[in-house]
Amino acid sequence: MNATRTLALTAVIAVLLSGCCLKFNDLAPGTIYPVGSSISTGGKTVAVEPFQWGNGTWTSAGHAKVDASNFAGGSANELRANNVNFNFQLGYPLSKITYKFADYGGNENIKVNNDFRNVPNFLSLNNTTIGGVQVTVTAVQTPSSIRGEMILQGPISGFTVGGQEFWIDEVCTE
Numbered sequence: 001m002n003a004t005r006t007l008a009l010t011a012v013i014a015v016l017l018s019g020c021c022l023k024f025n026d027l028a029p030g031t032i033y034p035v036g037s038s039i040s041t042g043g044k045t046v047a048v049e050p051f052q053w054g055n056g057t058w059t060s061a062g063h064a065k066v067d068a069s070n071f072a073g074g075s076a077n078e079l080r081a082n083n084v085n086f087n088f089q090l091g092y093p094l095s096k097i098t099y100k101f102a103d104y105g106g107n108e109n110i111k112v113n114n115d116f117r118n119v120p121n122f123l124s125l126n127n128t129t130i131g132g133v134q135v136t137v138t139a140v141q142t143p144s145s146i147r148g149e150m151i152l153q154g155p156i157s158g159f160t161v162g163g164q165e166f167w168i169d170e171v172c173t174e
């Protein structure tokens with residue numbers, strides 16, 4: 001194989017391997033990240049941003065925390081949003097994002113392609129579009145929690161999500 005073909009093949013493989021999964025297992029449990037800070041995990045950056053409450057008021061007083069719990073249904077560590085949003089800086093554009101989540105109370109925020117939503121929970125977003133991206137929510141609701149997985153499919157140029165008592169794990173991209 002000549003050098004040009006080797007280079008072309010390497011480029012193809014790089015594209016095929018461009019998806020990633022953020023599992024947060026490289027973070028130290030108990031670490032707290034205030035609004036304005038950034039979380040470096042899995043070679044990516046997650047910015048911790050202000051959160052909008054159900055009444056429309058924005059707060060910068062929340063924080064993120066690395067928990068060794070398993071609410072979102074992943075394994076080992078997960079990220080907790082305590083009245084913050086996570087702005088995932090993943091190397092856009094992407095065609096798909098999936099993630100596991102747990103909502104133990106309060107409202108949630110989600111923004112895809114600059115289309116911002118503020119909702120009591122994510123169940124109502126199943127089979128809708130946000131920012132032109134198809135949203136699928138598969139979750140189990142109990143009196144105390146909503147736990148499941150969300151799939152975003154379509155041309156994605158930005159993704160932010162958070163909540164008040166919200167955990168997230170295994171944010172994977174294609």
Ligand SMILES: [Ca+2]
Pocket residue numbers: 023024025074075076077078169170
């Ligand atoms: Ca994990």
Ligand SMILES: [Ca+2]
Pocket residue numbers: 103104105106107108119120121122
């Ligand atoms: Ca909720």
